[in-house]
Amino acid sequence: MKKWSMYAILVALLAVSFMLPPLQAQAAAVLKPGAVSGDVWDLQYRLQLLGYYPSKIDGIYGWRTTKAVASFQRDYGLPADGIAGTKTWNTLRKFSVNANELTMLAKVVHSEARGEPYIGKVAVAAVVMNRLQTAGFPKTVKGTIFQPGAFTSLADGQYWMTPDKTAYQAAWDAARGWDPSGGALYYFNPKTATSSWIWSRPQIKKIGQHIFTK
Template sequence: MNNKLGKMLLIAVAFIIAFTTVSPPTSQAAAAPTLSYGSQSVDVPDLQFRLKVLGYFKTDVTTYYGKMTQDAVERFQADYGLTADGVAGSKTWSLLKRVSVNQAELDLLARIIYSESRGEPYKGQVAVGAVVMNRVQSSSFPNTVKEVIMQPGAFTAVDDGQFNLKPDATAYKAALDAAAGWDPTGNALYYFNPSTATSDWIWSRKQTVQIGRHIFAL
């Protein structure tokens, strides 16, 4: 993890702990409206939270779309190949939702990391979160964090109830790292424990790396 990512992580963790004033929406069912300078709505904190996780938005989350929000949107758009007009329209929202998380999704990501990989080295915990994010961005899987995690049979911890365990601070840090783009897996979409895996199919997947007790694969 480079210094820039490390600094971003420390800021984001502090933000998550202190984040009590405005809670972003928990649902992605409805399309977010176009937001621009001067907008004030319940969708603004969702936008700001996602940009903050990615390191673009550096101040407190509010319901107002001001100059700092506009600048953050412009930098995100420029970095991801969109027209840098500072307006959060459908294309910006669509991409932002595929490469970031809101508060509710961060909670889900931390829970799956904790339930699937607590006791693994920190890099291995980030790797589990990265697999979830890689699936969100893959056309072969659902396109939201919740749908990826809840896909039937996708994660053992969901099936056996461990997903309901309360994640610790390390799991949240790993979730932030994964959501911010750290992927130690080499774009893996799967992982398994070689000591317990009996599926011929999972063993047939192209392996990218082993971290702790998990092998990651494409």
């Protein structure tokens, strides 16, 4: 996959976030070649993040978008018809984020793992992505992050701090599929954890100050 510079990532993020309609992530339409809409921007952004769409994000469902959708469908076991229907959207949302969701991920990273090594920051973002793909958790990035009790930074208000460039890069890497957590669904700091429940979870590995668990 193409390595993007942090500057390019932030420029793309800000540009696309202003162009997406507020509710597009909740009810994207079935998209076919020839479509022109904010949902196409979202589709192209997600495909570009995953490495399928190297072209300019323009909101036009042309042959490049059709080819990218078909490639994604083949890789994820879907009929490769190049049409972004319900199954394609559902799968795409499990394995990618849109521009606004990338910012949410970056906020989680910044508020939960500021002092951690870079690999630990990516691992925290990967936990969110892993929950999206696991039954029993909310099916959206927003729902997962704002699920009651999911992240301490929501309770203490640190989530609302402004993420730095490293947090965005870590969020980007996790959203593109890097999972240094080893498939973890939870993590905790053993020096501060007071919940007996979290200690009962099967432990996978320790990265920095966090233990990652199933």
